[in-house]
Structures are given as C-alpha cells and as structure tokens.
Amino acid sequence: MGRTFNFMHFVVVCLFFFCIVESEAKQPLAPALYVLGDSFVASGNDNIQNTDAKANYAPYGIDFPNGTTGRVTNGLTLVDFYAQWLGLQVPPPYLLFNQSEKHTEGFNYASGPAGIRPETSTVDHGVFLSMDKQVELFKKTAQEYLPTLFGNPDELKDYLSKSIFLVVIGRNDYTQNFLSPKYNSSKKWNMKQFAEIITDELGSKILDLYTVGARKFLVFEIDAMGCEPAFYEKQKNECSDKLTSYISTYNHKLEVELQILAKTVRGAIFALAKRYQLMYDLVANPTRFGLKDSLNPCCPVSQSGLCLPNQAPCKDRKSQVFFDAIHPTEAVYSIIANQCFNGTGLCGSLNLQELLYRMLGARNFVVFEIDAMGCLPVMLNTPQPMPPKTRCLDQVNSLVSICNAKLAAKFNELGSFLKRLKVSPCKDRSSHVFFDGTHPSDATNKVIATDYRVLQWHTSMFPNECPTTRAEELEP
Ligand SMILES: *[C@@H]1O[C@H](CO)[C@@H](O)[C@H](O)[C@H]1NC(C)=O
Ligand SMILES: *[C@@H]1O[C@H](CO)[C@@H](O)[C@H](O)[C@H]1NC(C)=O
Ligand SMILES: *[C@@H]1O[C@H](CO)[C@@H](O)[C@H](O)[C@H]1NC(C)=O
Ligand SMILES: *[C@@H]1O[C@H](CO)[C@@H](O)[C@H](O)[C@H]1NC(C)=O
Secondary structure, three states: OHHHHHHHHHHHHHHHHHHHHHHHHHOOOOOOEEEEEOOOOOOOHHHHOOOOOOOOOOOOOOOOOOOOOOOOOOOOOHHHHHHHHHOOOOOOEHHHOOOOOOOOOOOEOOOOOOOOOOOOOHHHHOOOOOHHHHHHHHHHHHHHHHHHOOOOHHHHHHHHHHOEEEEEOOOHHHHHHHOOOOOOHHHHOOHHHHHHHHHHHHHHHHHHHHHOOOOEEEEEOOOOHHHOOOOOEOOOOEOOHHHHHHHHHHHHHHHHHHHHHHHHOOOOEEEEEOHHHHHHHHHHOHHHHOOOEOOOOOOOEOOOOOEOOOOOOOOOHHHEOEOOOOOEOHHHHHHHHHHOOOOOOOOOOOOHHHHHHOOOOOOEEEEEOOOOHHHOHHHHOOOOOOOOOOOOOHHHHHHHHHHHHHHHHHHHHHHHHOOOOEEEEEOOOOOOOEOOOOOEOHHHHHHHHHOOOOOOOOOOOOOOOOOOOOHHHOOO
C-alpha cells in the first residue's frame, strides 16, 4: 500500500513538472502587449480622428494580410512582429475596439502625429492622440475596463506587472514642434534644454503608467531621422547633420532619464532600443542587411513625405529600406524588432526576452530534487527478498534519478539564460534519519537546510554532485 502510494506520488510529481514545462511552451510569453507612440507603431487610431495624418489608403498595407489598416508601412510593424513572437493577438487600435468585448492581450494607443509635448503636431495635423491622451486612455483601461475582466485586484496587478509596454515616440517633437517656425519652443529653449524638457516629460508619463501597474518597459530612441529620404542631403551625399545633433542630444538624455527611473522606482525594468545607430548603419550599408536601396522611397511621395494615394509602389519592397520618405519597410521593421527581441545588437543584453524572464523581486532560488525515494523505510516494507547489500528499491531510484537529471538540466538551462538569476538545484537528502515511513526527522531537516552536500547514506547510486555553496553565500 505505502509503496504503491509513494511510487504513484513520484510519477505524479514528475509528470506534473514536465507537463507544466511543456504546456508553458505554447502559452504566450507575456500576458499582454501595450503600445504607446507615433506613426512608427500606429495601426489605425487616426483613421477616425480629425487629422490629415492618416495612412488608411493604398499603397499603405500592400503587403499586410488585411490590406490597408492605418499602418504607415507596406506590411507588418514592430508591434506586429512582437505580438507574433510573444504569442499574442496583435493589440487592436484602442479607438477602433468595441469596449463591450473582452480582450486582455493589450491595446495600441499610438497615433501618427503624436509627440511627447501636447502641442506637438497640433498646428498642422489637427486632433489626434498625444502622449498625454494615450496615457489617459491606458489609465482608463487599467482602472475601468480591465477590472471587469479580472477576478480580483491582485490578479490584475500581477497581469500588469508581467505585461510589456512598448514606447516609441519623440521624433515629432522635433519636426512638428522644436524645428518648426510655427512653434515657439526654439525661442524659449536651446537644443539641450528642449531635450531635457521632453525626456523629463516622457519620464513622468512613464511614471504615470507605472503608478497604475506597468512594470516592464521597452523604450525606443529616436532613430537617424537625418538619414531618411525626406531629410537626406542628396547633393552632399550624407545624412542631415543638423538633425543628427538634435537627435543625439535627445537620445543621450533619454538614456540618462531611464537610468534615473530605474534607480528611483521599485520593481520596474526599462530596456532602451538604440535604433539610431542601427538605422544609420542600414542607410550607410544596406547590403550588409540583405537590402539594396536606402536612399529612395518605395512609393511616390507628397511634400509631407507620405505616399501619394493609390500610386503604384516599387516592386522589390523586400530590398528597400524606406517605404515612404520617412517610414521603414516591413523588411527593416523585422530587422529592428529581431535585434531587440533576442539579439544583443540593439538593446544590449537587456532585450525583450530578458525583459520577459526577469523576475521582478525574487532573484535567488534553491530548488530541491526529489530525494532517494527508493530508500524510504516505507519502500523497504516489501514482501520480496531484497538483493544483498542493498536497502533501496533500484527501479524507483532510477526513475527518480532520471527525473532529477532532467530537473538539473532544466535549471542549468534557465541559469545560463538568466545570467542574473541564481538557480541552484540541490542534491538529494537522506541520513538515518526518518521520523515516519516517509518523512525525515528534524535532525535530518537541519542538516539539509544548512548544507547542500549529499548525505552519504546508502545512496551510492547517486554521484555526489551537490554544489558546495551554502545558502547564506548566495546574494541577498
Ligand atoms: C484581419 O481581419 C480579420 C477579419 O476581419 C480580423 O478578424 C483580424 O483580427 C484582422 N487581423 C489584424 C491583424 O488586424
Ligand atoms: C459591441 O459588442 C457587443 C457585444 O459583443 C455587441 O452586442 C455590439 O453590437 C457591438 N457593437 C458594435 C458597434 O459593433
Ligand atoms: C507662440 O506664441 C504666440 C504668442 O505668445 C502664441 O499666440 C502662439 O499660440 C504660440 N504658438 C504655439 C504653437 O504655441
Ligand atoms: C531568436 O533566436 C533564435 C536562435 O538564435 C532564432 O532562431 C530566432 O529566429 C530568433 N528570433 C525569434 C523571434 O525567436
């Protein structure tokens, strides 16, 4: 009876563990993707806004499965790639979503003309979702919409803390504000002051998101705008120098701002996608990335740099860097997205995958193996004669050791993947030693608790591989 019970218990534990590992592989990697930003990530909110800055006409979307949607490129954007790789539905544009439907995989609040400052783009582009409004809409989502879909506040809190927040904004604060004679910003502030002001403002918007539960942020630099066909200096054959110095100043301040945020708010993590250099390299050397043309837009463009409606775009869109005179093609979005998903090129080691697996809070884990169950007194209570000099049931112990070997491999894998996370599997625990037929005495528990090393008690079939580190030597 006891033997059957223990054996079944072991099988159940082992199956349970591997079933969880297997089924998690098919689950989304994050519960949701929320997006705030401008035309580089927009997907349709502007279609129903009173603005002229829309992309809901051909040839935009020519390579997108659903055709024209409001995406400002030929096909997929950064958001579409990330949603796909995270195993999530593409976050719907918030303004086009029917709020009586249930949806917990995130929303896209982005709007083409949006800037960090509320007045940005308003002179030329009417009414749209500025960063302020986008943050307000997310607050509404977190405080009014989501609570109706979650059983209790703790569940919602946990969900938000694991969700990814993608923030891609800033360029319009230059072209549609600081550098435009229609605005007063450059009369009030110099280049450095302006960069300081808008990065500060972005920091406080991010804090607003944090306050309602957001924890994992992937923030994009402004890219090499001076190299876009709209600004490239063709006569000199170089990127616009003037824009370059503005954007570099901003990007530097943004990095500092995120470092300050990371130190001041608890339990949040900020990844920075350094796309400036990547875009610069793409323009300077497209062939290195398998592309051909980085100087010409793929579609015929208007004064604004956007595609003219219903004009045929170039055929070979897979080898173009730019779709219109400003926005990259799907081919380039795929490169950018990939480099910050699991590569180190764009975001350093703090890429999206690191963001996913970084556990906020807990860092050091000690995980116990299944012990030598074949040696438990209850197992030895058997009618069959035991082989000489063995007091353990070898079949049971070999199954245990298979399970433990898999467990150790799994944790080694995790440990090397998550460099900052210490995961120590602990070797088996058993010395004379049992209080009842199954459970160790307190003397044994004390030894196990203070020392990882294997207690050598007729467990010769287990090699002594226990790490020599003691629990107190792990980082606090
Ligand atoms: C494409 O259109 C279908 C049908 O209208 C819709 O169910 C689906 O969500 C759309 N996909 C995207 C990515 O917009
Ligand atoms: C929104 O969704 C609800 C529930 O599914 C449905 O009854 C309603 O007709 C939808 N409204 C629109 C405008 O599609
Ligand atoms: C610039 O300043 C003038 C004078 O104060 C004001 O009337 C105008 O609205 C300002 N422009 C913008 C875009 O804020
Ligand atoms: C991540 O890395 C693997 C292995 O290097 C690669 O095969 C894969 O395409 C990368 N990208 C994604 C989105 O998983």
